[in-house]
Amino acid sequence: MSGFPEIETLSDTESLVHYGQDWTRFWTPSPAKVVFPRSTEEVVALVKWARSNKARLVPSGGRTGLSGGAVAAAAEIVVSMDRMRTLVELDSVEPSLTAEAGMSIGEVQRLAAEAGLYYPVDWAAADSSQVGGSIATNAGGIRVLRYGMTRQWVRGLEVVDGRGEVLRLNRGLVKNNAGPDLSQLLIGSEGTLGIITQASLALTRPPPEQSVLLLAFADLAAIMPAFTALRRALGLSAFEFFDRRSVEQVAAHADQTFPLDPQAPYFGLVEFDNPGGERESDALAVFEQLVEDAMVSDGVLSQSAAQAAELWRWREAISEAITPRTPYKNDLSVRVSKVPGFLAALDDLVGRHYPDFEVVWFGHIGDGNLHMNILRPPKMDVGDFRTACDGLSPRVFDLVRSHGGSISAEHGVGLLKRDYLHYCRSPAEIEALRGLKALFDPDGVLNPGKLLA
Amino acid sequence: MSGFPEIETLSDTESLVHYGQDWTRFWTPSPAKVVFPRSTEEVVALVKWARSNKARLVPSGGRTGLSGGAVAAAAEIVVSMDRMRTLVELDSVEPSLTAEAGMSIGEVQRLAAEAGLYYPVDWAAADSSQVGGSIATNAGGIRVLRYGMTRQWVRGLEVVDGRGEVLRLNRGLVKNNAGPDLSQLLIGSEGTLGIITQASLALTRPPPEQSVLLLAFADLAAIMPAFTALRRALGLSAFEFFDRRSVEQVAAHADQTFPLDPQAPYFGLVEFDNPGGERESDALAVFEQLVEDAMVSDGVLSQSAAQAAELWRWREAISEAITPRTPYKNDLSVRVSKVPGFLAALDDLVGRHYPDFEVVWFGHIGDGNLHMNILRPPKMDVGDFRTACDGLSPRVFDLVRSHGGSISAEHGVGLLKRDYLHYCRSPAEIEALRGLKALFDPDGVLNPGKLLA
Structure with missing residues (x-):
């Protein structure tokens, strides 16, 4: 290990545990050490050293991932971006923001807001997650319906690839057709092709005042027609759904009362532009029509921003409540029109084969994205539980395949889904992905074992 | 050439000329023949035959390109998509449209409109250009400011790569993070990595009624501040600019009178949502402020859809008029905030070194995209003219490089810009591009000599 670059390093047990894991809890963190580069040059030195010494690096952002993509459980060196959080430029003409990879998404949102602008990519962990990680995982979140995934907001990347080359990709340009855009390849590559050190993100104007409509659906079949009717009538910046069990889980942790009949099987949270309350009558009209058509049994419309935030809590707190x-x-997706059939088939599958499993359903159903969360029975050991779930996964993924879907809509592949990749990528695609890995990381120093075995 | 697959073929001189060229006129078309596959299987058979026989294929759409990307001037086999134009599916829930690669963009727009939907990617050649070609070139056009490039609308691709493998990429999913999205690599690859045979395109709801404001700018320095003020006040779905020479060229071919003082140095065409005329007073207010600030000297606001279309003609007819x-x-781009300095530097460069050249400027300035068109002096031979322009190009591209821009904002690299790629892509990037080519087209059968030498 001679010649290791002079970079701030931690190797105490607490740091190793803290930096060796993400939000998954299936692996025991055990990195060799954690390093904190302060510049792109230090990252280059690290990668070159790793190539020469056959070492393995795990790029590390806010570690809020849910697929083990940032886990270091095999004596790897964690490369934390915590010391690279500087704002490089905020350009209010374009508008765009350029920052080092370690800046949090919450900070990006705040800096944009201070300039009268808006970074619309958002999720519950915005204050912990980082720019680089959000790009490496092409993070989605709660406003994909209107604003798309992280991919849509990336205007430029600085990356140190596995060769140790610094690539400055697209450099903030809105239009650039000078050959294939390599930044697109790094987006969603989960740290396996390069370490993102800096990024330019597009900003936009803030949306008008939003209102939230919380609905109780009569049954599963009502959800998609209701979505179509609501989108047609109101636009919609978000359409989230969750089931009765989600409400039970949040209610057990919350000090507020669920405002609808909690016995309804499914609920929907609808967000739409409503400046000065001008769309309220449209919202009430479509709501009344849905009730008349027996698709919706109950509902409540927010009367203030504070109330809207309270209603959002019932959706946003689910992940935390079930932890x-x-x-x-x-984290599954199918084409939007296939959601009802897919959800029914999954529900049937779990009910038949795993009647003892409690499943919590929620998701961004307007994007075709369903989160199926199997809860560990309180007395079952974590290892046994994982084994039981692993037994179910091939059946779930068979359904994903037969519905033309994806085994990971937004969480990524990481360690958790790696061995199931072939359920949604063909052998020719996987061969191409291996070729890309060999091209950008010929010695396999970057996040080995993630995404591809 | 034994074993050539049984596919409709033309090799008469007229067809060879017709299918051997795009809208550029710098190369003499001379393909060996033109083939018209009717299915993905026929495309696979062609590619496999080409690999075995060391033959070269030029994928061919509507051939409306402007960089020689679809030119066949060296006895290649042109693979025309003209017989693959079928609509596969129009899904009005998602909403999306899936079509074979040979469908025209105009047809996509019409089919969307018939379903009450909208495909927003648009340019003057929409009825000639094809789905596959628009994706292979990541085409831009006149509504990028609001709707982005073609990339933003691609939901899935079926591609036959240079290995002869059929890749079905992303398959229409809105959210899919199961590893890097290879469809992103094919977008803008100019037929060098694969032949696109089918695509799924996202559709959206039609925009509200639009109005057009045509403005005369006092000088170059006024354009960007005016853009910022107009965007802030009105939103904007398009912001196009053109110079006095553009107007002269169109006027010489038009039978309508330019509605503003044609002696102004620069003009802007501003399009914005104006349902029921409700934004007219906002438009007049910002116009009056711009006049008061001496940035704008004259203007006209469309009073009907027909008038708006007439005003658009002054921008859309430029390319045709100068042909x-x-x-x-x-076709250059820089970051939006760098447009004024870049334009001034270019203007100075041409004025100093090539005072005899007439240059027509127009562009999508809100995207940082400038079209610099050097007109051939009427008596100069095309070959001599090209040589003179080639002499200017390194100076132009030096300025592009020093302003951090791109040598091709939307037209692509093709043959025309191939030897200049290093002005905006680093050696490490070009090496990666070569690696991608070797990965997806190991025998170099697809569009050889385009994009990369």
Whole structure:
């Protein structure tokens, strides 16, 4: 290990545990050490050293991932971006923001807001997650319906690839057709092709005042027609759904009362532009029509921003509420029109083969994205639980395949889904992905074992 | 050539000329023949045959390109998509449209409109250009400011790569993070990595009624502040600019009178949502402020959809009007905030070194995209003209490089810009591009000599 670059390093047990894991809890963190580069040059030195010494690096952002993509459980060196959080430029003409990879998404949102602008990519962990990690995982979140995934907001990347080359990709340009855009390849590559050191993100104007409509659906079949009717009538910046069990889980942790009949099987949270309350009558009209058509049984419309935030809590708090049950997460997607059939088939599958499993359903159903969370029975050991869930996964993924879907809509592949990749990528695609890995990381120093075995 | 697959073939001189060229006129078309596959299987058979026989294929759409990307001037086999134009599916829930690669963009727009939907990617050649070609070139056009490039609308691709493998990429999913999205690599690859045979495109709801404001700018320095003020006040779905020479060229071919003082140095065309005329007073207010600030000297606001279309003609007809002058096109981009300095530097460069050249400027300035069209002096031979322009190009591209821009904002690299790629892509990037080519087209059968030498 001679010649290791002079970079701030931690190797105490607490740091190793803290930096060796993400939000999954299936692996025991055990990195060799944690390093904190302060510049792109230090990252280059690290990668070159790793190539010469056959060492393995795990790029590390806010570690809020849910697929083990940032886990270091095999004596790897964790490369934390915590010391690279500087704002490089905020350009209010374009508008865009350029920052080092370690800046948090919450900070990006705040800096944008201070300039009268808006970074629309958002999720519950915004203050912990980082720019680099959000790009490496092409993070989605709660406003994909209107604003798309992280990919849509990336205007430029500085990356140190596995060759140790610094690539400055697209450099903030809105239009650039000078050959294939390599930044697109790094987005969603989960740290396996390069370490993102800096990024330019597009900003936009803040949306008008939003209102939230919380609905109780009569049954599963009502959800998609209701979505179509609501989108047609109101636009919609978000359309989230969750089931009765989600409400039960949040209610057990919350000090507020669920405002609808909690016995309804499914609920929907609808967000839409409503400046000065001008769309309220449209919202009430479509709501009344849905009630008349027996698709919706109950509903409440927010009367203030504070109330809207309260209603959002019922959706946003689900992940946190179920964490003590070590949920086995399946983050699935199919084409939007196939959601009802897919959801029914999954529900039937679990009911028949795993009647003892409690499953919590929620998701961004307007994007075709369903989160299926299997809760660990309180008395079951985590290892046994994981084994049982692993037994179910091939059946779930068979359904994903037969519905033309994806085994990971937004969480990524990481360690958790790696061995199931072939359920949604063909052998020719996987061969191409291996070729890309060999091209950008010929010695396999970057996040080995993630995404591809 | 034994074993050539049984596919409709033409090899008469007229067809060879017709299918051997795009809208550029710098190369003499001379393909060996033109083939018209009717299915993905026929494309696979062609690619496999080409690999075995060391033959070269030029994928061919509507051939409306402006960089020689679809030119066959060296006895290649042109693979025309003209017989693959079928609509596969129009899904009005998602909403999306899936079509074979040969469908025209105009047809996509019409089919969307018939379903009450909208495909927003648009340009003057929409009825000639094809789905596959628009994706292979990541085409831009006149509504990038609001709707982005073609990339943003691609939901899935079926591609036959240079290995002869059929890749079905992303398959229409809105959210899919199961590893890097290879469809992103095919977008803008100019037929060098694969032949696109089918695509799924996202659709959206039609925009509200639009109005057009045509403005005369006092000088170059006024354009960006005016853009910022107009965007802030009105939103904007398009912001196009053109210079006095553009107006002169269109006027010489038009039978309508330019509605503003044609002696102003620069003009802007501003399009914005104006349902029921409700934004008219906002538009007039910002116009009056711009006049008061001496940035704008004259203007006209459309009073009907027909008038708006007439005003658009002054922008859209420029390319057609200058065609007889065999323009040498430079399609450049820089970051939006750098446009004024870049434009001034370019203007100075041409004025100093090439005072005899007439340059027509227009562009999508809100995207940082400038079209610099050098007109061939009427008596100069096309070959001599090209040589003179080639002499200017390194100076232009030096300025592009020093302003951090791109040598091709939207037209692509093709043959025309191939030897200049290093002005905006680093050696490490070009090495990666070569690696991608070797990975997806190991025998170099697809569009050889385009994009990379």
